[in-house]
Amino acid sequence: MAMTMHQRARLSRGVQYAVLILVVLALIAVADWPLLVEKVFNPAIAAQQFPGIIVVALKNTLIYTLLGFVVGLTGGVVLALMKLSSVAPYRWLATIYIEFFRGVPALLVFLAFGYGIPLAFGFRFNHYVTVMIALGLVAAAYIAESLRAGLQAVPKGQYEAARSLGMSHARAMVTIVIPQALRIVLPPLTNEVILLTKDSSLVYLLGMGVGQYELTKYGREAISGAGAGLTPLVVAGVCYLIITVPLGILTRRFESKTDRMKNTASSPTPRSGPGGADGLADAASVVVEGLHKSYGSLEVLKGISLSVGAGQVVCLIGPSGSGKSTLLRCVNLLETPQQGRITIGDFEVTDSEADVDRMRRHVGMVFQQFNLFPHLNVLENCTVAQLKVLKRDRAEAERIARGNLERVGLAEKADNYPDQLSGGQQQRVAIARALSMDPSLMLFDEPTSALDPETVGDVLAIMRNLAAEGMTMLVVTHEMEFARDVADKVVFMDGGVVVEEGPAAEVIRHPREPRTQAFLSRVLNPTQVQAPEQ
Numbered sequence: 001m002a003m004t005m006h007q008r009a010r011l012s013r014g015v016q017y018a019v020l021i022l023v024v025l026a027l028i029a030v031a032d033w034p035l036l037v038e039k040v041f042n043p044a045i046a047a048q049q050f051p052g053i054i055v056v057a058l059k060n061t062l063i064y065t066l067l068g069f070v071v072g073l074t075g076g077v078v079l080a081l082m083k084l085s086s087v088a089p090y091r092w093l094a095t096i097y098i099e100f101f102r103g104v105p106a107l108l109v110f111l112a113f114g115y116g117i118p119l120a121f122g123f124r125f126n127h128y129v130t131v132m133i134a135l136g137l138v139a140a141a142y143i144a145e146s147l148r149a150g151l152q153a154v155p156k157g158q159y160e161a162a163r164s165l166g167m168s169h170a171r172a173m174v175t176i177v178i179p180q181a182l183r184i185v186l187p188p189l190t191n192e193v194i195l196l197t198k199d200s201s202l203v204y205l206l207g208m209g210v211g212q213y214e215l216t217k218y219g220r221e222a223i224s225g226a227g228a229g230l231t232p233l234v235v236a237g238v239c240y241l242i243i244t245v246p247l248g249i250l251t252r253r254f255e256s257k258t259d260r261m262k263n264t265a266s267s268p269t270p271r272s273g274p275g276g277a278d279g280l281a282d283a284a285s286v287v288v289e290g291l292h293k294s295y296g297s298l299e300v301l302k303g304i305s306l307s308v309g310a311g312q313v314v315c316l317i318g319p320s321g322s323g324k325s326t327l328l329r330c331v332n333l334l335e336t337p338q339q340g341r342i343t344i345g346d347f348e349v350t351d352s353e354a355d356v357d358r359m360r361r362h363v364g365m366v367f368q369q370f371n372l373f374p375h376l377n378v379l380e381n382c383t384v385a386q387l388k389v390l391k392r393d394r395a396e397a398e399r400i401a402r403g404n405l406e407r408v409g410l411a412e413k414a415d416n417y418p419d420q421l422s423g424g425q426q427q428r429v430a431i432a433r434a435l436s437m438d439p440s441l442m443l444f445d446e447p448t449s450a451l452d453p454e455t456v457g458d459v460l461a462i463m464r465n466l467a468a469e470g471m472t473m474l475v476v477t478h479e480m481e482f483a484r485d486v487a488d489k490v491v492f493m494d495g496g497v498v499v500e501e502g503p504a505a506e507v508i509r510h511p512r513e514p515r516t517q518a519f520l521s522r523v524l525n526p527t528q529v530q531a532p533e534q
C-alpha cells in the first residue's frame with residue numbers, strides 16, 4: 001500500500017532520531033570516562049567552588065546585568081520616543097547616538113570609561129557606576145531600536161480606531177498600542193538581557209573592579225588551582241546558563257500564551273435578547289462648511305460644504321483620490337482641516353477649545369480595514385471603550401456588547417479572536433463595537449471595499465437596518481446599489497470639491513454634471529469604453 005506524504009515524513013523523522021541515538025551511544029561507548037571526570041567535570045573540585053560562586057560571583061554578575069539593563073532600558077525608552085518624535089533634531093540626535101553605540105565594540109566603550117576617561121580627566125568612577133554606564137550606554141542603542149520597531153509594527157489603524165472610540169492619546173497607547181508592541185518587543189529585549197549578562201564578563205577581561213568577582217573571573221581564578229582542569233569554567237558556564245536559559249523559556253511561554261489566547265475559544269457564550277438600540281433616537285445632524293485640507297502642497301479638500309440631517313443617510317461617491325475618505329476623517333478630526341467649520345448636532349468640532357475625545361464618544365467609525373484589536377477577543381473589542389472611556393461597569397458593558405453582537409448576527413463569536421473570523425464577520429464586529437458606544441452618528445469609510453463579494457451583502461444588510469432604525473450615517477462607498485436604495489442624499493466629489501449632490505435616485509439615475517455622468521457610467525458599466533471626461 002502506498003504511503004501518504006504524512007507517513008513518509010514521519011518515517012524520515014524516525015530514521016533521523018535513530019541515527020542520532022546511535023551516534024550518542026557510540027560516543028558514550030568510546031569515551032574515556034575517568035579522564036573526562038577528572039579533567040572536564042570533577043564533582044569534588046566543583047564542590048569546592050560553592051557557595052562562593054553563587055554568593056559572590058553569580059550575585060555580582062546579576063548586579064552588573066541589572067544595572068546595565070536599568071540604564072539601557074531607561075535610555076532606550078527615551079531614545080525610542082526621540083526617534084518617533086515629530087521634532088527633527090530629536091530624531092537626528094537619537095539616530096546619531098544609536099548609530100555610534102551600535103557601531104563601536106562594547107569593549108571600546110568599556111575601555112573608554114574604565115581607563116580612557118580616568119587617564120584623560122584624572123578622575124575615576126566608582127566601579128559599579130563604570131559598569132552601569134558602559135553596559136547601559138551600549139544596551140540603550142539596541143533597546144531603543146527594538147522598542148521603536150515594536151511600536152511602529154502596530155498598524156496606525158489600531159491607534160486611530162482607539163481614538164475614534166473616544167480614548168485619549170495616553171489611554172489608546174496604554175490599552176491598545178503598547179500591549180501589542182510588547183509582544184513584538186519582548187523577544188529582542190530578552191536577548192538584550194542575555195547579551196548584558198555575557199558582556200558583564202568584560203569587566204574582568206579588562207582588569208576592572210579588582211577584587212570584584214563575577215562569574216568569568218571566579219572561573220578563571222579557580223582554574224589555576226592544582227589539578228582543577230576545566231571544572232571551574234564548566235561550573236561558571238552552568239551558572240551563566242542558570243540566568244539565560246530561564247529567560248528564554250519565560251519569553252517563549254509568554255509568546256505561546258498570547259498565541260494560545262487567540263486559538264482557544266472558551267466556554268460558549270449565553271445568548272442574550274436583542275438590545276443595544278439605546279441612543280439611536282439621539283441621532284445628530286452634521287454640517288460641514290468651507291472645509292479645506294492639504295497634505296503639504298497637495299490640496300485634497302478645496303472648500304467642501306455639505307450637510308447630513310438627523311437620521312439621514314448620506315453617501316459620498318466619487319473617483320479614487322477625490323478626497324472622500326479625507327473628508328470623512330475630518331468629521332471626527334482623525335485628520336485636522338486647515339480651514340472650515342464642522343458641527344455635529346450642537347457641538348462645534350472645529351472649535352479649538354472643543355473636547356475632541358468627548359465628541360468621538362458619540363461618533364462611531366467603521367474603517368475599510370476593520371481595525372479590530374487583535375489582542376482582545378470579540379466581546380472585549382466591544383467592551384474595552386465602554387469600560388475605559390464611558391466608565392460603565394463590566395456587567396452593563398457586556399450586556400450592551402452582547403446585544404450589539406446579536407444585532408449583527410455574531411453573538412456566538414463573542415469569545416473568538418479577530419484572526420478567527422472572516423473579513424465580513426470582522427467588519428460586523430467593528431460595527432457592533434462602534435454601536436456599543438451608543439453613537440449619535442456613524443461614519444463608514446468604504447466598509448465593504450476589503451471584503452469578498454459574498455460577505456459584502458451581510459455588512460450592507462446591517463447598514464440598511466441601521467438606516468431604517470434612524471441612525472445618522474455618512475458613508476463613503478462604491479456600492480451604487482446601496483447608495484441608490486438607502487441614501488437620502490448622494491454627494492459626488494471629484495478633485496476635492498462637491499461636483500453634484502441631491503436625492504440618491506436623481507444623482508445616480510439622472511446625473512446632471514458630465515463628470516458625474518462619466519464616473520457613473522464607468523462604475524455601473526465597467527466594461528464600457530469611456531468617453532474622455534471634460
Ligand SMILES: Nc1ncnc2c1ncn2[C@@H]1O[C@H](COP(=O)(O)OP(=O)(O)OP(=O)(O)O)[C@@H](O)[C@H]1O
Binds near residue numbers: 318
Ligand atoms: N496622510 C496623507 N498624506 C498625504 N497624502 C494623503 C494622505 N491621505 C490621503 N492623501 C492623499 O489625498 C488624496 C485624497 O485621498 P482620499 O483617501 O481622501 O481619497 P478617496 O476619494 O477616499 O480615494 P479612494 O476612493 O481611493 O479611497 C489622495 O491623493 C491621497 O494620496
